[in-house]
Amino acid sequence: MKILVVTNLYPPHHAGTYDLRCQTVVEALRLRGHEFKIVTSNHGLNTEQRDAEIHRGFRLNGVFGHPALSGYREMLALEKHNHEVWRDALAGFRPDLVYFWSLHGLSKSLLVAVREAHLPVVYDVADRWLSDEFRLDPWLRWWNRPGPNLARASLELSGQRNRHETVAPTRLMKGYDRVAEIFGPPDALAGVPPNSISVCRFDRIYFCSQALKTVAEQAGFQVAHGDVIHPGIPTETFLGELKPLGTPVKKLLVVSPLAEGCGVMTALKALKQAREGGLKMTLSICGRGASEQVSQLRSFVVQHQLPVEFLTVSNVNRDLAAVYRQHDALLYTSELEEPFVSTPLEAMASGLPVIGAFTGGARELLRHGENAFIYTPGEVIELVSRIQELHLQPALRRQIAEVAQAEVSRSYSETLMIDQIESFLQLSLELWGKS
Numbered sequence: 555m556k557i558l559v560v561t562n563l564y565p566p567h568h569a570g571t572y573d574l575r576c577q578t579v580v581e582a583l584r585l586r587g588h589e590f591k592i593v594t595s596n597h598g599l600n601t602e603q604r605d606a607e608i609h610r611g612f613r614l615n616g617v618f619g620h621p622a623l624s625g626y627r628e629m630l631a632l633e634k635h636n637h638e639v640w641r642d643a644l645a646g647f648r649p650d651l652v653y654f655w656s657l658h659g660l661s662k663s664l665l666v667a668v669r670e671a672h673l674p675v676v677y678d679v680a681d682r683w684l685s686d687e688f689r690l691d692p693w694l695r696w697w698n699r700p701g702p703n704l705a706r707a708s709l710e711l712s713g714q715r716n717r718h719e720t721v722a723p724t725r726l727m728k729g730y731d732r733v734a735e736i737f738g739p740p741d742a743l744a745g746v747p748p749n750s751i752s753v754c755r756f757d758r759i760y761f762c763s764q765a766l767k768t769v770a771e772q773a774g775f776q777v778a779h780g781d782v783i784h785p786g787i788p789t790e791t792f793l794g795e796l797k798p799l800g801t802p803v804k805k806l807l808v809v810s811p812l813a814e815g816c817g818v819m820t821a822l823k824a825l826k827q828a829r830e831g832g833l834k835m836t837l838s839i840c841g842r843g844a845s846e847q848v849s850q851l852r853s854f855v856v857q858h859q860l861p862v863e864f865l866t867v868s869n870v871n872r873d874l875a876a877v878y879r880q881h882d883a884l885l886y887t888s889e890l891e892e893p894f895v896s897t898p899l900e901a902m903a904s905g906l907p908v909i910g911a912f913t914g915g916a917r918e919l920l921r922h923g924e925n926a927f928i929y930t931p932g933e934v935i936e937l938v939s940r941i942q943e944l945h946l947q948p949a950l951r952r953q954i955a956e957v958a959q960a961e962v963s964r965s966y967s968e969t970l971m972i973d974q975i976e977s978f979l980q981l982s983l984e985l986w987g988k989s
Contacts, residue, residue, distance in 0.1 A: 555983060557583070558647055559592045560640075560664065561655035562614060567598030569618055575680065575785055576655045582972045583979075593643040595660065602639075611639035615692060617659030622692075626705060629693045633722035636661045644671060651676065651983055658683045662691040665754070666723035674986035676979055680762040680785070680893055685773040688754075689736050689743070697724040699737035726753040735774055746774035756780070758982040760975075763915035766893040781978065784918070786971030787896050789963050792903035794879045796959065799952050803945050805836050807881035807906070809874070809897045810888065812843025817887030817911060817931060818851055824885075824937040826858050831938070833945055836861040837885075840877055878904035883944055883951075886910035889931040894918075898926070899966050902958035907951050909940045923950070925958040 559580060563573040580590050595612040596602055597620070603610040613632050616622030623629050652668055652675045668675050677684075689695070697706065697715070709715050710731070718724050726733055730753055735746045751774040760781040761767040770777045806825070810816045818839060825837050839851070839862060848864075855862045867873035878884070884901035886908060894915030898908045902925070910920045911931040920926040927943060929936040944951055 555651055555979065556589045556647065556649045557591075557651050557653050557979070558643060558649035559590060559594075559653045559655060560657075560660075560668075561592065561594050562612070562658050562660045563597055563618070563656070564592050564594040564608065564610070567595075567610070573656065576678075578968065579678075579972060579975055582968070583976060586972075586976065588976075591643060591647040591649065593639060609639065609643050611642075612636050612660055614659040615661075620659065624692050624696075626696065629696065630718075630722060633661055633663060633693050636664065637667055637722055640664055640667055649673065651979060651986075653979070654678065656681055656683055658687060662688055662694055663723045666726060669755075674982050675758065676982050677756055677759040678762075678975075679759060679766060679770065679780075682766070682769065682893070684756075684775060684777075685766075685770040688775075689773075693722070694724070694726070695737050698726065698731070698733045700732045700734045700739075743774075748772050748774060749776045749778045750774050751776060758978070758985070760978060761893075763894040763918055765891070765915045765917060769891075783971060783974045783978065784966060785894055785896060786966050786968040787899045787903060787962070789903050789967045792875045792878065792900045793959075793963070794875070794904040796905040796952065796955050797882065799948055801882065801948075803835065803882040803951070805838065805881045806883055806885055806941070807838050807840065807878070807901075808885050808887055809840045809877070809901075810886075812839070812841045812847050812851065814847065815888065815890040816841075816843070816847075817889040819854065820889070820932055820934055820937060821885050821887045822851065822854050822858075822860065822862065823934045824941060825860055825862070827934065827938045828941045829860070831942070833941065835941070835945075836863070838863045838865050838877075838881060840865040840867065840874075842866060874900065875904065878906055881906065884908045885937070886916065887931075887937075888913060888916070890914065892916070899962050902926075902955075902962045905955055905959055907944060907955045908958065909937065909944060923954070925954060925961055927954070 561576055563569055565577045584590055592608045594610055595614045596610045597614055597618055613635055614620040623632055652673050654677045658681055715724055733753055734742055735751050748771045756777055759777055760783045762785055764782050767780055808818055808821050878901055884906045886898045888911050892914040898910055901908050908926040910916055910926050910928050912928040913931045920928050922928040927940040929940050
């Protein structure tokens with residue numbers, strides 16, 4: 555297959571997990587004989603950049619440090635530019651299939667343009683660009699929200715809106731000038747039934763978790779038919795030996811971005827209470843973050859004289875596996891509704907028992923007393939209790955680690971994820987041919 559990938563970021567100019575996963579999938583499928591062209595933003599560059607495989611030409615709006623444009627002329631210029639990049643990539647590559655990844659910060663009107671290309675389209679959704687951000691797209695919202703807008707009315711009366719449709723689409727569907735169920739006021743949006751919005755079609759779509767799919771359904775988008783393909787990890791990289799049954803739990807580990815909602819302060823408070831209760835454990839924190847957040851964590855450590863080490867790794871793929879093996883258990887502490895997380899999977903593959911906050915996509919992974927210990931996000935006393943269980947029940951701890959490691963190897967390998975995605979893409983092409 556010749557596959558045109560549309561995404562907001564692509565390594566080495568990236569922001570985190572989601573865009574790295576896109577690269578992983580592209581490179582793995584390329585090794586299986588598929589041909590790719592990636593069209594993405596110029597984030598991290600001063601100008602456009604293109605070669606045979608990647609065109610870094612899109613301009614982002616209001617994300618990753620790019621200015622938020624809301625004036626009509628500014629938005630029009632950005633939309634025209636992005637659609638020119640899109641048309642150039644489409645004409646130059648002539649794909650069999652278009653493959654959308656994250657549109658966070660990208661023109662959502664590209665979803666309109668792709669329908670005009672009359673090609674099969676697949677959507678990989680691993681963040682909340684669909685459920686949350688679609689409604690806030692500056693260009694589409696300016697044209698489609700209900701209510702008076704004198705400038706818009708003037709452009710419509712003069713026929714300017716119709717002329718835009720070929721270079722920077724404004725309508726989600728022909729004949730719809732206003733779309734209240736997407737761009738209406740908050741009180742109107744609250745009454746939109748799940749899976750009821752008919753002006754947007756996502757026929758072939760999959761999500762990284764059932765949790766994220768449910769959020770999109772509840773926002774009204776018709777995605778109940780969508781699949782769930784969980785992200786995988788390179789299990790062969792992380793696979794490690796289980797600790798002997800009698801090995802005491804001394805070294806706890808947190809691997810997390812150090813940002814608001816990461817829950818690392820909860821881990822520090824729990825460590826403090828656990829040590830006051832007689833448990834002689836240490837904690838390593840592996841991650842980077844804003845200086846203010848890191849300073850707060852370090853201040854707490856110093857104030858309470860806690861045995862905490864802050865770690866950083868220069869190469870995650872190369873160094874993180876060794877970090878896991880140097881510790882006895884992982885604390886997954888996020889207090890956010892993360893779509894899905896790979897850190898617990900990596901720790902489980904490494905043979906570590908996991909104590910995890912029961913939130914977001916982790917609800918689909920963690921089962922208390924079976925493959926992990928779980929606690930309510932942000933609840934310090936409950937986390938302390940789980941740490942005590944980990945210490946006092948070595949047989950259960952070992953059993954949980956065994957079950958988790960086997961489960962990750964069986965169900966969450968990177969190879970399995972690639973197999974599932976490749977099958978989804980091939981079926982999408984076949985179904986298009988039959989339609």
